Amino acid sequence: MDQRxxxxxxxxxLGRLELPHRFGTQQLREAVAAMRGKPIILQPLDSNSAADTPCGIRVETPTVDYLFVEQGTSAAHQLHILAHEISHILCDHPGSLSLGDGAAAAIGLNPTLIQRMSGRTAYTTADEREAEYMATLIRQRVYRERLLPARRPAAADERWDAIFA
Structure with a gap:
């Protein structure tokens, strides 16, 4: 399949975000939140509570986007999950996760506030594949930009930071 x-x-x-040469999770979240006009709040997710709970969940409400990220996995995996869920926001995916999928208990939000919800479980839909591709590009840029000269030098963090620091 041609991925071009x-x-x-x-x-x-990704270019529309105008991220600095070096950026961390905070800058990524701030850029996407500014684009959306509402904050992005990160929450830890205990996916051990139910077998069908995804390792990452995006929940859109009228006033905030919540990103739930599995807390019982490696830091590198958490960062990829975060990039994947932010990618759903960047791609404006409609969301396909239902509250009956074990997610309601895991996130603890009032279901009447939820407009859209996505969960990272598999890559069988076009939206999931697109979000995964976008997340991979984000992570590649984070590490590639550390090796190549800056295209647009700007002040930023020197590391791709931990998400629950």
Whole structure:
């Protein structure tokens, strides 16, 4: 399958964020939140509470986007989950997770506030594949930009930081 069209779309979306040469999770969240006009709040997720709970969940409400990230996995995996869930926001995916999927108990939010919800469980849908591709580009850029000269030098963190620090 030719990934060039998907890559071009994802690169364009990522470019709109105008992230600095070196950025961390805070800068990424702030850029996406500014684009959306509402904050992004990170929450730990205990996916051990139910077998069908995803390792990452995005919940959109009228006033805030919540990103739930599995707390019982490695830091590198948490960062990829975060990039994947932020990618759902960047791609404006409608969400396909239902509250009956074990997610309601895991997130503890009032179901009447939820507009859209996505969960990272598999890559069988086009939205999940696109979010995974976008997350991979984000992570590649984070590490590649540390090795190559800055295209747009700016002040930023020197590391891709921990999400629950």
């Amino acid at each position: 069209p998907l890559r071009a779309v994802c690169e364009e979306r």
